[in-house]
Amino acid sequence: MKNKIIELTQRDTKISRRKLLGGAATAAVAIIQTAEGKNVQADLSQAQLLDDDPTKKLGTFPGKIGTRSSFEQLVKDPSETSSRSPLQDFYGIITPSDLHFERHHGGVPVIDPSNHELLIHGMVNKPMIFKVADLKRFPSVSRIAFLECSGNFRSGKETLRPQEICGLTSQSEWTGVKLSTIFREVGIKPTATWFLAEGGDAAVMTRSIPVKKGLDDVIIAYAQNGEALRPEQGYPIRLFVPGWEGNTNVKWLRRIELSDQPFMTREETSKYTEFVNGKVRQFSFDMDARSIITFPSYPQQVEKGWIEIRGIAWSGRGKVHKVEVSVDAGKSWQIANLQEPILDKAHTAFRYLWKWDGNATEIMSRVTDETGYTQPTLKQLVEARGESNGYHFNPITAWQIKPDGSVLFKPESFR
Ligand SMILES: Nc1nc2c(c(=O)[nH]1)N[C@H]1C(S)=C(S)[C@@H](COP(=O)(O)O)O[C@H]1N2
Ligand SMILES: [Mo]
Numbered sequence: 320m321k322n323k324i325i326e327l328t329q330r331d332t333k334i335s336r337r338k339l340l341g342g343a344a345t346a347a348v349a350i351i352q353t354a355e356g357k358n359v360q361a362d363l364s365q366a367q368l369l370d371d372d373p374t375k376k377l378g379t380f381p382g383k384i385g386t387r388s389s390f391e392q393l394v395k396d397p398s399e400t401s402s403r404s405p406l407q408d409f410y411g412i413i414t415p416s417d418l419h420f421e422r423h424h425g426g427v428p429v430i431d432p433s434n435h436e437l438l439i440h441g442m443v444n445k446p447m448i449f450k451v452a453d454l455k456r457f458p459s460v461s462r463i464a465f466l467e468c469s470g471n472f473r474s475g476k477e478t479l480r481p482q483e484i485c486g487l488t489s490q491s492e493w494t495g496v497k498l499s500t501i502f503r504e505v506g507i508k509p510t511a512t513w514f515l516a517e518g519g520d521a522a523v524m525t526r527s528i529p530v531k532k533g534l535d536d537v538i539i540a541y542a543q544n545g546e547a548l549r550p551e552q553g554y555p556i557r558l559f560v561p562g563w564e565g566n567t568n569v570k571w572l573r574r575i576e577l578s579d580q581p582f583m584t585r586e587e588t589s590k591y592t593e594f595v596n597g598k599v600r601q602f603s604f605d606m607d608a609r610s611i612i613t614f615p616s617y618p619q620q621v622e623k624g625w626i627e628i629r630g631i632a633w634s635g636r637g638k639v640h641k642v643e644v645s646v647d648a649g650k651s652w653q654i655a656n657l658q659e660p661i662l663d664k665a666h667t668a669f670r671y672l673w674k675w676d677g678n679a680t681e682i683m684s685r686v687t688d689e690t691g692y693t694q695p696t697l698k699q700l701v702e703a704r705g706e707s708n709g710y711h712f713n714p715i716t717a718w719q720i721k722p723d724g725s726v727l728f729k730p731e732s733f734r
Contacts, residue, residue, distance in 0.1 A: 393418055396482055400424065401468070403486025406631065407613045412666045413463070414489035416544045421551045422468050422487060425521030428571055432547075432555035435519070437539070441577035444506030451555045454539060457496040457504075462538070462561070464664045465490040465633050467606050469564035469591060472712035474697075477719070477727040481613045484716060484728065488609075488633070490666040491552075493559045495540035498533045511577040515584070516558050519573035526567045527581035528560065532604075536561050539572065562635030562664035563604045564711075566591050595705045606635030608694050609713035610642055610669070610686035615726045616718055623677040623724075628655070631666045634688035638663050641687050644671040648681035648717070649696075655684065675720065681729060683717040697731045 348362050387393065393415075395402035401422040404414055421427075432451045440446035467488035473479060511530055518524040528537070540559040541548060548554040553570030560567045566586055581587065581602070593600040610632035615621045632642045638661055643652035658668040669684070685694045695703070697714035704711075717729040 395421070396486065397421075401487060403482045404489045406481040406486055406488075406611070407616050407619075409613070412490055412631070412660075412668055413544065414491060416491065416546070416549050416552075419466075419489040419491060419543070419549065419552055420468070420487050422470075422565060423520065423522065423551070423570070424524060427550050428520045429550070430519065430555060430571055435555050435573070437556065437572060437575065439501065439505045439575045439577075441514070441575075442508040442511035442579065443577050444508065445504075447505050449501070451541060454496050454501070454541065454556065457500050459494055460497055460538060461492055461494040461542075463490065463492045463660075463662055464559075464561045465606075465666045466559070466568055467565055467633075467635070469566060469603070469606065469710045471565075472709055472714075474728075474730045474732075476730055478617060479728040479730070480618070481611050481616050485609070485611055487565070488666070490633075491543045492545065493538055493540045494542035494545075495538040495556070495559065498537040498539055498558075499535075501539065502530075502533065507577050510579050513578050513581050515574070515576040515578065515582045516567070516569040516572060517574040517576075518553075518569045519571040524566075524569055524586060525582065525584040526569055526586050527578075527584065527602075528558075528563075528567055528604075530577070532560065532563070562606055562637075564591065564606055564635075567604060591710060593704065593710050600704070603711055606633075607711060607713045608632070608634035608636065608639070608686045608688040608692050610684045610694060611716045612644070612682060612684050612718060615682075615720070617726050617728050619726050621675060621720065621724045621726060623675055626673050626675050628671045628673050628682060628684075630655075630669055630684050632657075632669055632684065632686035633664070633666045634686065634690075634692070635664055636692065637689040638665075639667040639669075639686055640689045640691075642667075642669040642684055643687075644669075644673075644682065644684050646673050646675075646680060646682050649683060649715075652685070677722060679722050680720050681717045682720060683715050685715050 348360060350358050351361050352358055393405050393408050395418055402420060404418050404420045435451055437449045465488055471485050471487035473484050513527050513529055514533055516526055538559040539556055541556050543552055556572045557570040558568050558572050610630060612628055612630040614629040628644055632639045642655040644655045645652045655669040655671040661667050687693045694713060694715055700714050719727045719729050
């Protein structure tokens, strides 16, 4: 900014920089403080004469859809079967739909919504088939909540960003019809305690879910952030199961079967189960509370002085109650500020103002949810659960601050 103003002043008035700074003839010479706190002298009367002055050239006119600025390089970091949200690049709590993480076992199918059907059968009074348009005729609900894969954990090297460490979580406003509304329509039998949800993709993914949860807050979602679901998120319909492991949120939903017992599908016997000290933990539905500092984080750089530490915290069991931040490698903890809105089962933004003295240290955050559960350390997790196949790992995440201001992830080994 400062260099630009001085540069153009020279060019357009044909006077030398020395002459200008020496107080030459020009009228509006002012001392201006830059954001870094340096005083610069600038001739404001000439400031509008920039070559790339956007006020001197007509811009582009409205198109059919908007685009992200070409200066913003946001990417999902895809691997073969998943892609991760760039958590470090977000503001507020909503994930732009095209940056929602993706996890699918058989690719994204192409489904024409006018042909798509949802069959509901099993222990019901009246088996029914619903077209997408039928579902939209029922009262709709919207809620903002996160969706997280239970395999959301990565460690092993210092050069990981929040995106790589835990970018398998995203947050949208989901809109659809309550499953309880549809259950009333088909008349589920009082003896029905479980239901199977089946997807219409190549993986034909199936999960068993207790009817109690279905009646509580599950949604058959057809919209995300104000428009139809993205194909990657399950277009035209998916199950949205607030606070429960991503895998239960069956996409491209085509069948629901009511029963009086779980179906013991592949996804709940060989996958998505955890070996815990010789036993197997099955139906581990709740996503435990977690938090991460997204600024500063690798590969950002910090300077001595005031730094606003920022991050997100969430819990599958309810609202975030408090977030604590440590700036001395976990020796002491301070309460961070939570930013409204603080929603049930939702990413919640936190911030903490810190004056860095320039010495090497580690910073980290830990969340406590409204049930009183506090995010554990990796050591505590491994003690309680064994290595858990890597599912449901929500440890406190630390960043190393080096004397030169560089920030590195602190990997901890657990194998
Ligand atoms: N039909 C179907 N549903 C699915 C999957 C799938 O492969 N097929 N993947 C599950 C997994 S493991 C997760 S974590 C979430 C991911 O949802 P997203 O891709 O919308 O982020 O969808 C779940 N629903
Ligand atoms: Mo997942």
